[in-house]
Amino acid sequence: MFAIRNSLKLVRDAALAVAAGLIFAVSALAQTDPLPSWNDTAPKAAIVSFVEKVTKEGSPDFVPESERIAVFDNDGTLWVEHPMYVQLAFALDRVKAEAPSHPEWKDTQPFKAVLESDMKALAAAGEKGLVELIMATHAGMTSDEFQKIVSEWIATARDPKFKKPYTELVYQPMLELLAYLRANGFKTFIVSGGGIEFVRPWAEKVYGIPPEQVVGSSIKTQFEMPDGTPTLFRLPQVDFIDDKAGKPVGINAHIGRRPIAAFGNSDGDLEMLQWTTMTGGTARFGMLIHHTDAEREYAYDRATEFGRLDKALDAAALNKWTVVDMKADWKQIH
Amino acid sequence: MFAIRNSLKLVRDAALAVAAGLIFAVSALAQTDPLPSWNDTAPKAAIVSFVEKVTKEGSPDFVPESERIAVFDNDGTLWVEHPMYVQLAFALDRVKAEAPSHPEWKDTQPFKAVLESDMKALAAAGEKGLVELIMATHAGMTSDEFQKIVSEWIATARDPKFKKPYTELVYQPMLELLAYLRANGFKTFIVSGGGIEFVRPWAEKVYGIPPEQVVGSSIKTQFEMPDGTPTLFRLPQVDFIDDKAGKPVGINAHIGRRPIAAFGNSDGDLEMLQWTTMTGGTARFGMLIHHTDAEREYAYDRATEFGRLDKALDAAALNKWTVVDMKADWKQIH
Numbered sequence: 001m002f003a004i005r006n007s008l009k010l011v012r013d014a015a016l017a018v019a020a021g022l023i024f025a026v027s028a029l030a031q032t033d034p035l036p037s038w039n040d041t042a043p044k045a046a047i048v049s050f051v052e053k054v055t056k057e058g059s060p061d062f063v064p065e066s067e068r069i070a071v072f073d074n075d076g077t078l079w080v081e082h083p084m085y086v087q088l089a090f091a092l093d094r095v096k097a098e099a100p101s102h103p104e105w106k107d108t109q110p111f112k113a114v115l116e117s118d119m120k121a122l123a124a125a126g127e128k129g130l131v132e133l134i135m136a137t138h139a140g141m142t143s144d145e146f147q148k149i150v151s152e153w154i155a156t157a158r159d160p161k162f163k164k165p166y167t168e169l170v171y172q173p174m175l176e177l178l179a180y181l182r183a184n185g186f187k188t189f190i191v192s193g194g195g196i197e198f199v200r201p202w203a204e205k206v207y208g209i210p211p212e213q214v215v216g217s218s219i220k221t222q223f224e225m226p227d228g229t230p231t232l233f234r235l236p237q238v239d240f241i242d243d244k245a246g247k248p249v250g251i252n253a254h255i256g257r258r259p260i261a262a263f264g265n266s267d268g269d270l271e272m273l274q275w276t277t278m279t280g281g282t283a284r285f286g287m288l289i290h291h292t293d294a295e296r297e298y299a300y301d302r303a304t305e306f307g308r309l310d311k312a313l314d315a316a317a318l319n320k321w322t323v324v325d326m327k328a329d330w331k332q333i334h
Numbered sequence: 335m336f337a338i339r340n341s342l343k344l345v346r347d348a349a350l351a352v353a354a355g356l357i358f359a360v361s362a363l364a365q366t367d368p369l370p371s372w373n374d375t376a377p378k379a380a381i382v383s384f385v386e387k388v389t390k391e392g393s394p395d396f397v398p399e400s401e402r403i404a405v406f407d408n409d410g411t412l413w414v415e416h417p418m419y420v421q422l423a424f425a426l427d428r429v430k431a432e433a434p435s436h437p438e439w440k441d442t443q444p445f446k447a448v449l450e451s452d453m454k455a456l457a458a459a460g461e462k463g464l465v466e467l468i469m470a471t472h473a474g475m476t477s478d479e480f481q482k483i484v485s486e487w488i489a490t491a492r493d494p495k496f497k498k499p500y501t502e503l504v505y506q507p508m509l510e511l512l513a514y515l516r517a518n519g520f521k522t523f524i525v526s527g528g529g530i531e532f533v534r535p536w537a538e539k540v541y542g543i544p545p546e547q548v549v550g551s552s553i554k555t556q557f558e559m560p561d562g563t564p565t566l567f568r569l570p571q572v573d574f575i576d577d578k579a580g581k582p583v584g585i586n587a588h589i590g591r592r593p594i595a596a597f598g599n600s601d602g603d604l605e606m607l608q609w610t611t612m613t614g615g616t617a618r619f620g621m622l623i624h625h626t627d628a629e630r631e632y633a634y635d636r637a638t639e640f641g642r643l644d645k646a647l648d649a650a651a652l653n654k655w656t657v658v659d660m661k662a663d664w665k666q667i668h
Contacts, residue, residue: 066538066544069546143586187546196587196590197590200590204400210400210590211589211590211591212403212521212546212547212588212589212590212591213546214590218587221583221586221587222579222583223579223580223582223583223605223609225608228612229612230582230605230608230609230612230613232582232583232586232609245556245557246557248557248564248566249555249556249557249566252477252555252566253530253552253555254546254588255545255546256530256531256534256544256545256546256548257545257546271557271564274559274564275557275564275566278562278563278564279564
């Protein structure tokens with residue numbers, strides 16, 4: 001009896017020793033910097049302080065895990081958006097690839113402009129021209145076919161300045177931020193003005209964000225059973241524009257609860273940040289990425305042609321959103 | 335040196351003993367029946383067999399966790415839908431509650447019929463009348479206000495036959511099935527013909543399904559900032575009908591990948607089951623709940639007034655979907 005009790009004690013002590021070892025290893029891991037590509041400036045401190053207070057049980061700012069929703073704009077927030085949106089580069093490439101089946105395009109704007117790489121004529125075609133390009137290249141096939149086209153393009157296309165695949169032009173500090181939030185029980189969503197079906201095929205691999213956590217603009221689809229095979233056919237009709245005041249609408253439609261943190265970089269993200277942060281009382285976090293690094297990436301804001309960070313920058317000061325100065329706050333960009 | 339090595343060995347042996355104990359405890363747990371309210375008939379065997387083959391690594395039917403998406407209709411599949419959809423009972427109660435602010439309703443159909451409990455006149459108002467009732471009771475307030483109204487109603491309303499809150503009239507076998515799938519790495523979604531914002535306020539508590547995993551019909555919302563406070567205002571305009579051919583569209587819009595298992599109970603679920611299962615090659619699962627139990631619940635199918643399980647029942651035979659005979663296959667209903 002004594003022998004058994006003694007053995008049990010031995011086992012218990014040894015188990016405790018193992019447990020202590022594990023706890024030590026875990027603490028050591030926790031102490032490695034989760035945001036190594038961020039300089040030790042105010043934005044990093046603000047992120048860490050927010051995450052610590054909403055995850056600390058018993059704190060007045062504690063938020064249960066199920067409500068830790070963080071939303072991220074994509075273009076210019078998670079990856080490069082200059083000299084043009086990546087999805088526009090995709091559309092232009094698709095026009096070129098499909099041109100042999102559309103002989104009429106060489107005499108019809110805006111297609112003519114694309115085929116002749118006449119960016120001035122393309123710009124003159126305006127938003128109407130843009131919608132025509134999108135419909136011609138994003139509709140008229142099944143959702144499975146479109147997914148395949150996007151996947152193949154994103155694997156081979158190269159950014160004109162960096163000569164790299166676009167998926168390598170995602171921002172390393174933001175990848176670390178996504179991982180840090182998820183490690184702290186957050187569910188991370190993309191809320192993009194771009195096409196939902198353009199982002200989904202690669203978002204899981206690149207950002208660790210599954211298709212069901214991508215919100216974006218969409219065209220209408222229709223269920224059909226040609227030859228008895230169920231398909232979703234992509235129609236040339238706008239369904240939803242997930243930009244500006246559309247972003248809170250898209251967030252509500254897809255997520256169904258208000259995020260507690262939002263990350264953007266332009267006026268297109270203004271309403272998303274307002275919806276997320278201006279709720280009174282509880283702890284919320286808003287952040288704008290300010291592109292200030294002409295050397296390592298691009299510098300643009302309210303003043304430039306691409307300058308859509310105007311009203312949002314005013315609102316940031318008013319609402320105490322954190323503004324990231326890319327040049328000063330990011331140790332590494334890609 | 336020898337002493338240290340010996341101590342280390344002791345610790346290792348003890349740790350192994352602890353681990354063995356844990357494994358034993360886990361196996362014992364795994365052997366308790368995860369579906370106790372299902373009789374040991376074909377449907378239960380089919381579910382277990384499907385789950386085992388898609389979760390067994392190395393099996394030709396193995397599906398990685400991220401792709402284990404299961405979709406569930408709500409009305410008649412997860413909870414009672416007789417004698418009328420619960421959401422219609424909500425709309426009728428709301429008309430009565432709001433009537434004092436709408437004196438014109440007592441002379442206007444379909445509101446007059448509701449206030450006089452004249453179900454024949456209500457039926458005569460048809461789908462047009464139904465849409466009018468939905469718009470009058472579901473729009474004209476913010477999304478936060480609507481959520482509060484639904485939450486208060488669902489906490490107090492009682493089913494006319496069972497005299498219980500509707501949330502107690504969910505099907506126990508289906509709750510077990512949801513939990514069993516989640517324990518096996520599935521992500522479970524509701525794909526309801528009913529209103530997305532009607533289901534979300536209570537789905538997490540009742541089914542363990544968070545708002546972001548609810549797909550449903552919707553009305554349009556608009557972002558507004560009255561008095562500087564961001565709100566989403568509910569407009570009296572249909573946005574999307576998540577029924578029949580709309581279900582695959584809704585699934586694609588919200589989930590962005592094809593489910594591997596779908597559960598329904600009516601012709602409204604036909605296309606969802608087709609979209610899920612008719613893909614060739616890989617392992618898929620389709621199930622229809624057939625209401626056959628007049629004593630414990632209701633019995634209805636193709637022949638009854640509420641009989642919308644007609645085309646789907648034919649398709650079940652064709653596509654080898656599992657049909658649950660409620661009376662024979664469910665040990666307990668609520």
